Amino acid sequence: MKSFIWDINDAVKPLKPYWNMCVGSCHAATALRQDYREQLEKCRRELGFRYVRFHGLFDDDMSVLTHPMMGAQEELTVSFTNVDSIFDFLLSINMKPFVEIGFMPECLKSKDTTIFHYKGNTSRPASYEKWDWLIGLFAGHLIDRYGLGEVRQWFFEVWNEPNLGGPDSPFGFWSDTMEEYFTLYSHTAGALKKVDARLRVGGPATSNNAWIPEFLAYCRETDTPVDFISTHHYPTDVILGYGVEDSQNFMTPKEGESMEQFLERRKEQHKRLWEGVDRGVLTKMTKKAVEEAQGLPVYYTEWNSGAGLASDGPFGSSFILKTIMDSAGLVEGYSYWTFSDIFEEGGMPYQPFHGGFGLLNLQGIPKASYRAFQLLYKLGDEIYEKRGADGTVDVYAVKKEAEHAVQFLAVNHHSLLHDISEEEISIRLTGVSPVKATVERLDVTHGNALARWQEMGEPDYPDRQQLALMEAASFTKEETADIKDGTIALTLPPMGAALITMYL
Known part of the structure; x- marks a missing residue:
């Protein structure tokens, strides 16, 4: 972790x-x-x-x-x-x-x-x-x-x-x-x-x-x-x-x-x-x-x-x-x-x-x-000077005053042909008690129309139904996240990212 x-x-x-x-x-x-x-x-x-x-x-x-x-x-x-x-x-x-x-x-x-x-x-x-x-x-x-x-x-x-x-x-x-x-x-x-x-x-x-x-x-x-x-x-x-x-x-x-x-x-x-x-x-x-x-x-x-x-x-x-x-x-x-x-x-x-x-x-x-x-x-207009970095994981913290929130953009990235693995991370915000949190994921199973096209057999000229399925696979969605004592834990797949928002 x-x-x-x-x-x-x-x-x-x-x-x-x-x-x-x-x-x-x-x-x-x-x-x-x-x-x-x-x-x-x-x-x-x-x-x-x-x-x-x-x-x-x-x-x-x-x-x-x-x-x-x-x-x-x-x-x-x-x-x-x-x-x-x-x-x-x-x-x-x-x-x-x-x-x-x-x-x-x-x-x-x-x-x-x-x-x-x-x-x-x-x-x-x-x-x-x-x-x-x-x-x-x-x-x-x-x-x-x-x-x-x-x-x-x-x-x-x-x-x-x-x-x-x-x-x-x-x-x-x-x-x-x-x-x-x-x-x-x-x-x-x-x-x-x-x-x-x-x-x-x-x-x-x-x-x-x-x-x-x-x-x-x-x-x-x-x-x-x-x-x-x-x-x-x-x-x-x-x-x-x-x-x-x-x-x-x-x-x-x-x-x-x-x-x-x-x-x-x-x-x-x-x-x-x-x-x-x-x-x-x-x-x-x-x-x-x-x-x-x-x-x-x-x-x-x-x-x-x-x-x-x-x-x-x-x-x-x-x-x-x-x-x-x-x-x-x-x-x-x-x-x-x-x-x-x-x-x-x-x-x-x-x-x-x-x-x-x-x-x-x-x-x-x-x-x-x-x-x-x-x-x-979606990010706010103030970034915390402190940045989280550990191995292939980087976390960036941003204040979004308009929504009374603090956002955390977590990214698990490495160059191609280099080793990278799934990572378990936790993010904690102190000095305040967040009332709720959301997470929006972007990884191999979220926001990945490429994978859906490949599952179809990589058609060169997809029909309308195939295009609609690829469009649907391209979306990400904001979901409610479990938060306890200002802390969220989540898994980042290789090359995965997540935008976590803690509302104050």
């Missing part, structure tokens, strides 16, 4: 819900879909997300900048019609865009390099003069349509993960150098600030917390404006080495290696990745990035466990809860990638559960990860 004790008068500090400040989604064109919009509105209503971020705002499927069909090749046509449709919708559901600037419109490209099924162009502009002109038109249009006061509340992030790629790489988001990305950032920031100096712009939008010191040094040396730092991370980054010298060992075929051999090697590498991933690794990364940001606000505009099918079940939910609670107070925003499996970077998926990034599956059924964010959304 692992025992944890708090006193009602122990020190507390504010708990800011930085985890629902923003959420990620597939590329911009998917935001024109009705099912996408219905799922995002559900996430806004039930999880409280306030901003959304996506790639591809300037991709050709958005028709922002094109050559006229019957015109001369040097002519350009600008249309913000699709952009307006998306941003109008976001504001209508009380959300705002976290604007990612990219990718390159075909008619401004300097290379033919693209990424993903939807072929976002990853090159720098052939003409920075024309790029500056486009960014200025874009910012001016937003202010004309939505008002200066509104657009000043948005964020403008330049590009996505420019450290993945390079001039000689067939993969990645940026087909040029770090220095050339800094040039792109400088032009983009300058064009935005020329329209209004108070528009918020930042970068370097890198994977694996990369380039932050180099980016800030460049901005200082060139007097380039920067209002915030943005970056991304996944727990396996510590093994893959994205953004550092050994990244090409994973990202690029070896000399003489066929594509089939390369993909098989990547598959085998993935199986072993988690052996070297410590629990809580993202919090360690975050602390380092905050230190490197030199006082600027930090926004993680992409993060996830990246654990494949395990991320759709209890591992994914316990990973989310531990990571978010351990990192509370470190950054301004933490944008989970993504809210939905309506996601076509490799083409549109078809299986209801396939290890996609989303909190909701293709049909809008909540995964265990979605339920984790629901538990977080």
Whole structure:
């Protein structure tokens, strides 16, 4: 039995819900879909997300900048019609865009390099003069349509993960150098600030917390404006080495290696990745990035466990809860990638559960990860400074004055490929006599639609009845808990979590 004790008068500090400040989604064109919009509105209503971020705002499927069909090749046509449709919708559901600037419109490209099924162009502009002109038109249009006061509340992030790629790489988001990305950032920031100096712009939008010191040094040396730092991370980054010298060992075929051999090697590498991933690794990364940001606000505009099918079940939910609670107070925003499996970077998926990034599956059924964010959304706004930690169990205590309650979020989590077992725990609150208590569980038998799908034989295209059964299995419920002398005892399965509320 692992025992944890708090006193009602122990020190507390504010708990800011930085985890629902923003959420990620597939590329911009998917935001024109009705099912996408219905799922995002559900996430806004039930999880409280306030901003959304996506790639591809300037991709050709958005028709922002094109050559006229019957015109001369040097002519350009600008249309913000699709952009307006998306941003109008976001504001209508009380959300705002976290604007990612990219990718390159075909008619401004300097290379033919693209990424993903939807072929976002990853090159720098052939003409920075024309790029500056486009960014200025874009910012001016937003202010004309939505008002200066509104657009000043948005964020403008330049590009996505420019450290993945390079001039000689067939993969990645940026087909040029770090220095050339800094040039792109400088032009983009300058064009935005020329329209209004108070528009918020930042970068370097890198994977694996990369380039932050180099980016800030460049901005200082060139007097380039920067209002915030943005970056991304996944727990396996510590093994893959994205953004550092050994990244090409994973990202690029070896000399003489066929594509089939390369993909098989990547598959085998993935199986072993988690052996070297410590629990809580993202919090360690975050602390380092905050230190490197030199006082600027930090926004993680992409993060996830990246654990494949395990991320759709209890591992994914316990990973989310531990990571978010351990990192509370470190950054301004933490944008989970993504809210939905309506996601076509490799083409549109078809299986209801396939290890996609989303909190909701293709049909809008909540995964265990979605339920984790629901538990977080129920928390109060003061967290006790004291934290309980014993082996693979962490307990976080939160005051919720609005309901005259103290909440305890208990999580039994470990990294994949590491030993973890069921744990018996007790939680005691002293200095007061709770009148009743409830518990809401999230584990292999609670809030686990993945398990129900697997029990069905993993149908690729489930019928309505099967979908209804998976939806029913996705729910958690608040139950009355036995409490005696301010103490509750319960069992936490491996990768399980429970939200205990003691009412005073």
